[in-house]
Amino acid sequence: MYYFIEPMVEDDVPYVQAIEQQSFTTSWSANTYRREVRNTQSCRYVVAKASGSPPTSLSKNGGVPNAQRTGIFSQLVSTLLLGMPAQLTPQATNPIVGYGGLWVTLDEAHVTTIAVDPIHRGRGIGELMLNTLIDHAYELSAQMLTLEVRVSNHTAQQLYLKYGFQVVGSRRRYYTDNGEDALIMSTDSIHTPDYKNQLRDHRRHLFARLQAQSKP
Ligand SMILES: CC(C)(COP(=O)(O)OP(=O)(O)OC[C@H]1O[C@@H](n2cnc3c(N)ncnc32)[C@H](O)[C@@H]1OP(=O)(O)O)[C@@H](O)C(=O)NCCC(=O)NCCS
Numbered sequence: 001m002y003y004f005i006e007p008m009v010e011d012d013v014p015y016v017q018a019i020e021q022q023s024f025t026t027s028w029s030a031n032t033y034r035r036e037v038r039n040t041q042s043c044r045y046v047v048a049k050a051s052g053s054p055p056t057s058l059s060k061n062g063g064v065p066n067a068q069r070t071g072i073f074s075q076l077v078s079t080l081l082l083g084m085p086a087q088l089t090p091q092a093t094n095p096i097v098g099y100g101g102l103w104v105t106l107d108e109a110h111v112t113t114i115a116v117d118p119i120h121r122g123r124g125i126g127e128l129m130l131n132t133l134i135d136h137a138y139e140l141s142a143q144m145l146t147l148e149v150r151v152s153n154h155t156a157q158q159l160y161l162k163y164g165f166q167v168v169g170s171r172r173r174y175y176t177d178n179g180e181d182a183l184i185m186s187t188d189s190i191h192t193p194d195y196k197n198q199l200r201d202h203r204r205h206l207f208a209r210l211q212a213q214s215k216p
Contacts (some may be wrong), residue, residue, distance in 0.1 A: 001124050002214045004055045005132045008045035008099060010034050015096040016047065022116035029118045036112070037100060044136035045101035049094040054214070074078045100129040102136060102145075109137035111147040114156075124209050126159055131203055134160070134163065134190065143189055148174060148182035162202065164195055171194050 008016065013033045022028050033096055036043045049055075111133060116125045119154035148171060149156050165185035174182035189195065 001053050003048055003128060005046050005048055008037050008047045009130045010037055012047050012096055016099045019023035019099060019117050022118055043103040046129055046132050047096045048098035048129050051094045056065055069076045098125045098129055100133055103134050104140040104142050109142035111145060118182045119197060123213060124206055127206050130163055144187050146186040148184055151183055158190045
């Protein structure tokens with residue numbers, strides 16, 4: 001199976017909500033998603049799609065949203081994973097298997113949501129989306145990333161720890177469904193040579209993993 005990333009569009013929202021319902025106990029309305037997708041000034045939302053064959057029919061930027069080809073992730077994804085781009089692939093043949101997003105205020109990129117279809121978890125898709133979102137954080141001139149995560153959500157915490165997030169605080173009874181606390185996890189500056197080197201290393205490993213998985 002091949003996985004690739006595209007910008008979320010309004011038509012994706014029902015598919016995104018289907019994954020959301022399997023991933024979270026509370027959900028956003030379709031209107032909330034549409035509003036976020038339209039707010040291109042400060043928001044970036046992406047979907048991960050699956051393809052049974054090499055996704056040769058991707059947008060010109062190699063599947064990375066918004067035609068930003070200057071980021072290191074864009075370059076790597078184009079050359080290592082996706083091959084030569086051509087035209088857009090119809091959604092019907094490439095189902096959405098994950099989604100995520102962030103919004104930026106001042107110099108802070110807030111990861112608002114990220115989820116992978118349960119049957120596609122553990123294959124690098126969550127990491128692929130987080131990588132894309134980090135690239136968007138650079139594009140939007142963010143200095144650091146932050147998010148909230150349930151105290152009990154160790155899987156997501158591991159993903160965030162891997163990408164330099166650290167626990168910097170908590171919000172008491174943040175989640176209204178069960179009154180669970182949230183951990184606030186944030187990165188230091190994403191512009192330091194150390195952070196960029198770690199990011200590059202993680203990306204190389206991720207693409208090697210995704211390439212290995214795609215072999216028959
Ligand atoms: C969190 C989530 C997005 C991860 O996506 P995924 O595609 O399954 O994860 P990946 O395969 O990309 O794994 C990336 C990293 O996540 C962590 N991770 C993934 N699955 C894990 C597991 N079962 N146990 C512990 N860590 C895990 C690891 O750090 C992993 O890196 P590694 O492979 O080098 O160990 C996914 O589990 C999910 O959708 N969960 C439900 C929604 C959710 O909780 N979202 C986060 C809200 S804050």
